[in-house]
Amino acid sequence: MTQQPLRDTKQKILNAAIYLFNSKGYAGTSVREIANRANANVAHISYYFKGKGGLLEYLVSHYYEGYIQVIEENYSLLKYGNAHTVLSKIILDILNYQHENRQLSRLVYREVTVDSVLIREVMTTYLTKEKYYIKSVIDQGIEEGYYRKGFVPHMIIQLRSLLHTPYLQPQYMSEVLHIQPHEAYFVHQYYKELKIWLNSLLLENQSLEGKLVAVR
Template identity: 40%
Template sequence: MKTNPSKQKVIDAASALFYQKGFHGTSVRDISEKATVNVSLISYYFKNKQGLLEHAVTNYYEVYLTTIEKILRDSEDMSSLDQLKMLIEAIIQYKQMNHQFSCFIHRELSLDSIFVREMTVTYLAKENYYISNIFFSVLSQNKKSDIDRQFLLMQLKGMLITPYVLQNEWKNHLLGEQSHNLFIKKYVKTINNWLDYMVNT
């Protein structure tokens, strides 16, 4: 499906501004100026700023979950551990390639923002289902208690969101595609090392 260039410019501008100034700190006029389009065009495509946010969040999570589902289908014949490692790489890669919007969403969720949480509750439930199923499958051979498994799952999920909640820790290191790719490689390796340790202890 062909993407409308003007519509995409608006979405990209909004993502950057929401990241920099937050949703409430960004006006429709700010978005129109950054995207170099008329305010009326934003109204035509999205009705208002809330409509634009809903469109952006929905699109972000639908592509994200489609990516997860594809990885799980493509890795069905692998061991649970290899499947999980492949999934983790895909998750970090997706979040990193959509870095500003990932940071915005996770920041809003960490503040328990009602307007974002209401939009993402279904998506977050599906994400949790996929990640927890494969993770518990990996731990099935370990003699860990249910509470230990829940704590370990919480640690894994924390590692998947930490770079996007604490984005200021990384902002001076992520300059250009090459540094993003290097970050993905090193960060995924760190998580994989943690997983190997969990599985073998």
Template identity: 40%
Template sequence: MKKNLSKQKVIHAASTLFFQKGFHGTSVRDIAEKAKVNVSSVSYYFNGKQGLLEYAVTAYYEEYLEKVEECLKVTENQSAIERLNKLIFTIIQYKQSKLQLTCFIQRELTLDSIFVREMTVTYLAKENYYIRSTFFSALEGKKLPGDQKDYLLLQLKGMLITPYILHNEWKDRVIGEYSREVFVKKYVATIQKWLKFIVGI
């Protein structure tokens, strides 16, 4: 139990520092000091900083996709628009609950690196499939010209990541657990208004 607690402390410290200083700007010593553990603990648990990054991001996406899949399973008998609305809520709620790691990951995804390519092949392709298929189901029967559905999907995906790419614009307004919950409700409601307009086309 103690080992698991120390491990979580290291992950939490690393998430904060990666968010604040970037991956390359953060040293193993920085992480150890913030987590109040020995430097050797980082190597013991994760085999260094790169291993820690991979572990944290893998755990993030596995939990995220598990929640997405659970949401889609629970809503399988609901209407396509209800499913989509609940999926959007699930996605924003999860990203907001792990704000610093989400912002760091979104920032890293703008770079072309081996890390990004690995994420794309494994997790992002799966995420894209779930969002795309749920969104297109909600648009079924709507007569839209050409590739407009693809452009609308692009807009939706943009709305799902914008708060975590432009985090500096929100940092003074979303402080503490309560304001995060308020943000989730209000932001999801805004996306849902957009969806209502789109589906009503």
């Protein structure tokens, strides 16, 4: 009888932390403020997360577990299709994942720019896996003759920047460019532009584009 209320309390704490960490910053947010916004007791935060640091660690780890799962599920499709189709699907699914978790995406991507023990652990686990999968797909695309030869780390930098920027600069997008990344149509339109970039950056021969399986 008490399990559901406890689960609800945990989720309220997570939601409150995401909001406050985004609006006030991690350092500027107190455990008591999180508890008050979640209508919970400070002791609940200690019980579930062992404090504010554990709460941030949970949010970042939980986000990247889902993020890597999206990539892994598509990576497994390499045995059935060409690398370009798989990479296109990875991009689309990451965009959808970010959109579904947009407040958390904003928080996590901002925290990754800060040097800390937590982020170093993220770099050596989740982000190393991300690099492995993306590099493997691009390398296979080169072997298949779809992609031009190039310095793959630079390609990965550009891809990650294009994927993450909407959630690192939401105010600039909404107030200067008048683009609303929280709207459902944003993912569809942005994906179309990313496909144009992907084709221009990677394809060895632009005439190959029409031969590849389209991802809708």
